[in-house]
Amino acid sequence: MNGVGRILREYGFTIAGIAIGVAGIVALGAMGERIVRFIEGGDRFVLGQISVAGRGMGMGAGFTAGGMLPASALRAIAAVPGVAGVQAQVMLPLNPSTSQFMTLTQELVLGLDLSVPTPNRHYPTLPVHEGRVLRRGDRRVAVVGASFAASHGLRVGSALVLEDEPYEVVGVLERTLTAPDRFVIVPIEDARRQWIAKDRLLRTVIASGAAAVNAADLNTGAAVGWGDGEDPDVVARRIAERVKDVNVQIPSDLSRLLRSSTAFFSALLGGLGVLAFVIGGLSLANTVAAAVFERIRDFGVKRALGATDWQLGREVLGEALAVTLSGGAVGVALAVMLGTGVDRWAARSGQQLFLFSGRLLGGSLVFSLLLGAAAATYATLRVVRLSPAEAIRRGA
Amino acid sequence: MKSYRAPGGAPIRVLDGVDLAVPRGRLALVLGASGSGKSTLLNVVGLLEDAEGGDVIVGGERVSALGRSAQGRARGRYIGFVFQSFLLLPSLTALDNVLLAARYARRARLDARRRARELLAEFGVLERQAHYPPQLSGGEQQRVAFCRAVLNDPPLLLADEPTGNLDDANGRVILEALRARARAGAAVVVVSHRADAVGAADAVYHMREGRLEPGPSTSGGGPS
Numbered sequence: 001m002n003g004v005g006r007i008l009r010e011y012g013f014t015i016a017g018i019a020i021g022v023a024g025i026v027a028l029g030a031m032g033e034r035i036v037r038f039i040e041g042g043d044r045f046v047l048g049q050i051s052v053a054g055r056g057m058g059m060g061a062g063f064t065a066g067g068m069l070p071a072s073a074l075r076a077i078a079a080v081p082g083v084a085g086v087q088a089q090v091m092l093p094l095n096p097s098t099s100q101f102m103t104l105t106q107e108l109v110l111g112l113d114l115s116v117p118t119p120n121r122h123y124p125t126l127p128v129h130e131g132r133v134l135r136r137g138d139r140r141v142a143v144v145g146a147s148f149a150a151s152h153g154l155r156v157g158s159a160l161v162l163e164d165e166p167y168e169v170v171g172v173l174e175r176t177l178t179a180p181d182r183f184v185i186v187p188i189e190d191a192r193r194q195w196i197a198k199d200r201l202l203r204t205v206i207a208s209g210a211a212a213v214n215a216a217d218l219n220t221g222a223a224v225g226w227g228d229g230e231d232p233d234v235v236a237r238r239i240a241e242r243v244k245d246v247n248v249q250i251p252s253d254l255s256r257l258l259r260s261s262t263a264f265f266s267a268l269l270g271g272l273g274v275l276a277f278v279i280g281g282l283s284l285a286n287t288v289a290a291a292v293f294e295r296i297r298d299f300g301v302k303r304a305l306g307a308t309d310w311q312l313g314r315e316v317l318g319e320a321l322a323v324t325l326s327g328g329a330v331g332v333a334l335a336v337m338l339g340t341g342v343d344r345w346a347a348r349s350g351q352q353l354f355l356f357s358g359r360l361l362g363g364s365l366v367f368s369l370l371l372g373a374a375a376a377t378y379a380t381l382r383v384v385r386l387s388p389a390e391a392i393r394r395g396a
Numbered sequence: 397m398k399s400y401r402a403p404g405g406a407p408i409r410v411l412d413g414v415d416l417a418v419p420r421g422r423l424a425l426v427l428g429a430s431g432s433g434k435s436t437l438l439n440v441v442g443l444l445e446d447a448e449g450g451d452v453i454v455g456g457e458r459v460s461a462l463g464r465s466a467q468g469r470a471r472g473r474y475i476g477f478v479f480q481s482f483l484l485l486p487s488l489t490a491l492d493n494v495l496l497a498a499r500y501a502r503r504a505r506l507d508a509r510r511r512a513r514e515l516l517a518e519f520g521v522l523e524r525q526a527h528y529p530p531q532l533s534g535g536e537q538q539r540v541a542f543c544r545a546v547l548n549d550p551p552l553l554l555a556d557e558p559t560g561n562l563d564d565a566n567g568r569v570i571l572e573a574l575r576a577r578a579r580a581g582a583a584v585v586v587v588s589h590r591a592d593a594v595g596a597a598d599a600v601y602h603m604r605e606g607r608l609e610p611g612p613s614t615s616g617g618g619p620s
Binding site (some may be wrong): 009298302303304305311388389390396 | 471
């Protein structure tokens with residue numbers, strides 16, 4: 001007896017029904033995973049460093065939003081007990097006309113001081129998919145995020161014009177599904193030139209000589225590291241107390257802020273996820289139970305031929321599990337194929353909508369199996385309670 | 397005794413004081429109009445449904461007193477069924493339908509397969525063994541169903557309108573096969589609303605309003 005062929009013949013439509021339900025669950029779950037990765041990645045980043053910006057307002061974007069952070073402030077920060085590294089940074093909106101409110105999709109220029117190591121404990125370097133990272137002494141070169149590269153059609157060796165100056169792309173980052181996917185990372189010296197080019201007021205002030213500003217003062221912020229065994233929140237508060245005119249982000253506060261700012265998305269996705277599980281789950285359970293009830297006459301015949309409740313129950317449950325597993329696997333494959341297709345299309349504008357993590361795929365299969373088993377058990381208990389004659393009559 | 401209760405109505409007694417003994421090697425025919433209770437009688441005798449009173453005894457064992465699982469095993473071991481609508485499983489081939497009877501009787505697979513092929517050959521449907529029920533004619537389906545009913549050589553064979561959906565030629569084949577089972581030592585009970593099986597019967601009974609009455613051409617056995 002060809003078991004697989006028989007199950008396909010008997011349960012083809014059931015498997016298709018389950019596959020559609022599971023595909024829905026997996027697709028919505030993959031969109032949730034995509035957002036979760038974004039939030040977790042941001043959280044991991046802000047908890048890996050103390051972010052400091054100059055007090056006031058300026059062009060600084062992202063976590064360096066604020067006023068200018070001069071070289072004297074950087075030296076003062078470095079002298080604070082517990083501080084283990086300070087890296088000057090310039091972070092600017094690539095296109096200042098784009099509202100900074102849209103921070104989830106904003107393209108940013110990040111200038112890094114390459115003469116010191118990056119102090120972020122979780123991201124000492126960003127993983128490069130193609131090409132190389134920036135090196136000390138680099139000029140007019142850029143490493144770009146995966147989404148930025150995709151939306152601008154850039155590869156290693158491509159030319160990129162920033163503020164009318166040509167840059168060569170030397171690296172493309174791996175897709176992180178977080179903010180760096182839209183970064184253009186350049187040496188800080190180049191970023192300072194771009195800042196001056198973008199900011200007419202700054203240009204006027206420097207040209208007038210009204211303020212003593214030199215190149216090393218042109219920082220929008222700094223990434224600050226802490227020594228081993230130090231509490232980053234305590235070190236951050238110490239910086240705030242001892243260094244004047246700086247905005248210090250307390251890592252845990254920033255993490256909370258990030259989470260609260262994305263709480264709406266989290267709640268929305270949580271709701272969608274619950275909805276997907278309820279609708280997909282009910283559909284799956286109903287399909288499995290209906291498939292069992294549809295074969296009630298066959299079960300009556302089997303009992304007439306001598307099947308005991310236990311034999312029949314085991315048989316039905318085994319078949320239901322095989323059917324659910326098949327439907328689940330087909331559903332997962334369907335969702336992955338559809339998601340990959342949509343993402344391929346979305347990649348042209350630098351987007352990725354789905355993240356099919358192992359925990360999502362495994363969890364969906366286990367969820368399907370458990371639900372299928374529960375539905376099959378319920379239906380089987382209802383079926384075996386009937387006398388064989390009644391089962392045959394009802395199935396006729 | 398067996399009764400059904402219609403929704404909101406009084407119980408309807410479908411079997412009332414029925415007492416039927418069929419010795420081994422005999423074929424008993426129960427005739428009756430539709431609704432007279434003859435199929436219910438067969439279901440009760442075959443342990444397909446419970447009666448409210450009375451006993452079913454097969455080979456000296458009071459099988460009606462057994463628990464559900466033991467009754468299931470007793471059905472597989474002692475009783476073979478031939479149904480009017482064949483009741484073959486549409487997803488199984490003819491051979492697999494026959495072998496289904498061996499699965500629940502825990503019979504050795506190779507031995508069962510050999511015997512199943514012999515039976516299919518005996519009834520002229522061996523070349524159809526890999527076909528599915530919808531690919532078979534009614535006569536072929538009933539012959540396959542008969543092979544399934546006798547695969548385990550049950551001492552009691554029950555047939556509910558076995559020729560009801562067949563043409564005369566196929567009906568004769570099935571009746572002769574039932575007769576042959578009786579000659580081979582089985583107790584055979586056939587219920588029908590048609591009198592064309594009378595010639596094959598050792599004993600004929602009539603069901604009227606749940607009661608069993610001896611018919612005119614009884615040659616052995618009988619209600620007691």
